[in-house]
Amino acid sequence: MSALVLVLNAGSSSLKYQLLDADSGTVSASGVVERIGEPDAKAVARHTVSGEATTRDVDAPDHHAAMRVVLDAFATDGPPLRPQDLYAVGHRVVHGGDLFRSPAIVDDAVIDAIEDLVPLAPLHNPGNLAGIRAARAAFPTTPQVAVFDTAFHQTLPPHAFTYAVPREWRERHRVRRYGFHGTSHAFVSRRLATLLGRDVSETNVVVLHLGNGASAAAVAGGACIDTSMWLSPLEGLVMGTRPGDLDPALPSHLAREGVPIEDYDRALNAGSGLRGLTGTNDFREVERLVEAGDPDAALALDIVSYRIAKYVGSYAVALGRLDGIAFTAGIGEHSPRLRAEVLARLGLLGIRVDADRNAGGPSERVVTADDSAVPAWVVPTNEELEIARQTLAVLR
DSSP, X not given: OOOXXXXXXXXXXXXXXXXXXXXXOOEXXXXXXXXXXXXXXXXXXXXXETTEEEEEEEOOSSHHHHHHHHHXXXXXXXXXXXXXXXXXXXXEESOOXXXXXXXXXXXXXXXXXXXXXXXXOTTTHHHHHHHHHHHHHHOTTSOEEEEETTGGGGGOOHHHHOOSSOHHHHHHSOXXXXXXXXXXXXXXXXXXXXXXXXXXXXXXXXXXXXXXXXEEEEEETTEEEEESOOSSTTSSSOOSSOOOSOOXXXXXXXXXXXXXXXXXXXXXXXXXXXXXXXXXXXHHHHHHHHHTTOHHHHHHHHXXXXXXXXXXHHHXXXXXXXXXXXXXXXXXXXXXXXXXXXXXXTGGGTXXXXXXXXXXXXXXXXXXXXXXXXXXXXXXXXXXXXXHHHHHHHHO
């Protein structure tokens, strides 16, 4: 039977998709519809088959219209996408709270539960829900599965996920650590175990998912025991537009200074991190500025690498034994400078970077010297394949 899965990642104004075979990993097509529902701009659709991309301006006032654009792209540019050929549709959902420890077959009760979690992810879950509803309308007889970013981190022990705050906050307002990028951390931690020649159940690793959003995870025997993002995707590492760790007194201090809570929230989500430090959230531009002698960019690189190394060090303690480190996602996979800066700060753990290996080579490679006490690898992530495989697993 076909293992063809359509993976959807719906944001507030975008709909990304990939059609792939969950068993082989073969991708038939991928694409995105952007600027959905934006009043001042025409939506744009890009559809890629066999490396050839077709881009069109389209009408997409909502996600239902965007879904029709996706189906039209398959009909026009291929490959043919018939409901009877699909095993399932897999949806990325950012926040599953503590309700979902694993993927869930979508029904009305699951949709209601995801909607109930919107206060925990107001920027993400509404778009995820819009994509689910559009896909159910387009494929009414095809099984749909929600795969949650937070689910991989539901193995955290209570001492790792509990905030030291009043009980009412923890119970009534669901304040705790949840963690994100779970599909990436799951995929990469398993792959790193394979590269290390060990069974995942016997491997303790740290995964560094470093992109515009960034997080670290400590994974012991295949189960996450700690992660850098907490209640929201703001905490932890310094990111493209998000600050990472902050003093909890900051909002009340700024409120006394007259900063409205809406401005505070907007700045933390869109104006902090690299953008707040340098004016740009593009790490490639930050590196260019460092080369040009820009002091703000140099400081930003120091802050980013220092924060990452601190988390790796603390996770080595939490794990008790560190068998490997994985760098993944856009920056983690493509920035030799950042990898070198981070690993140089970890000399206490006996880690030695190999400059030639780190500078270039296969997309998946070890970047430390043979005598390094802990090997570090570049491991490309594949969240779509992970979503497809989790979708297949829950249905089979």
